[in-house]
Amino acid sequence: MWLLLLIPACLAAVLSCLRLVRVAATADSLAGAEQLYPNEAVGIGLYETAYLAGGPARVVDLVLVLMSARGRLHLAHTGWTTVVDPQGRTRLERALIAAIGPEGQCRTAPLREELAAHPTVLEIGGRLMLAGLATPAAVRESTLRAVRQVRQSLLLCLVLLGASLAMSAPGTGDAGTAVAWFSLPLILTSGTLLMARVDVHPYTRWAAPAGQDVLRSVRLPRPFGPAEDSEQELLTAVAMVGPAALPDARLRAALRN
16 A cells, blocks of 8 residues: 555655756756846945845835834834835835825835835846846745745655555564655655755845855944944844844834734
8 A cells, every 4th residue: 555655755756856956957047147237236235235135025124124213204013104204215215105105104014015015126126136146036936936845745755654654564564665665755855955955045045146245245233232333233234134133122023013
């Protein structure tokens, strides 16, 4: 009976590993493609750094913290965002105020989701992709999906192996034979995942390998307290690390809600 369980385990392992190999080859070919314009033409600022470090959601967190620090927004720990100054200084700030709506107040969580998909935020990623600094969204999503499928195949093999052992009659040697045969898809999937840690993992990040070099060149501020550090240091920390870098617990709670 265990042979009937071995077949789907092997099929799932082979197909998922082949898919991951194909996705990795596609990612490598895109990484080797010529950039449409040099990195210097992008202008790596705080928003670009935030996108490379955490994607569109990190850009939204950064603009929320920036406007809150300058008194143009009020972020309540109860999960509400209120406009204090309706005059946006940049396109992104104006997009944020427009997303809040004419009432000047909305829930923070839906606001973050809506603004993360706004063309103004996506444009930042588009420029970084054209410069070879950001991983194309399609490549990142397909890579994450392929890695997830290999992990699921590994879990399926373990479950089917457990079922095979449960069905094996004691004293017949079927259990040892099942373990020996199931070790093939288990080795294939686990080995593929180990290799993916080196060859594929860089393409699961928002920053491409060249973008990772840019992030490594950004100097994080020293450990700080709320009264002794500049706004620029705070914003840089949020861009690189996210809301966890905020010293104000109520502001962290506001963004988490």
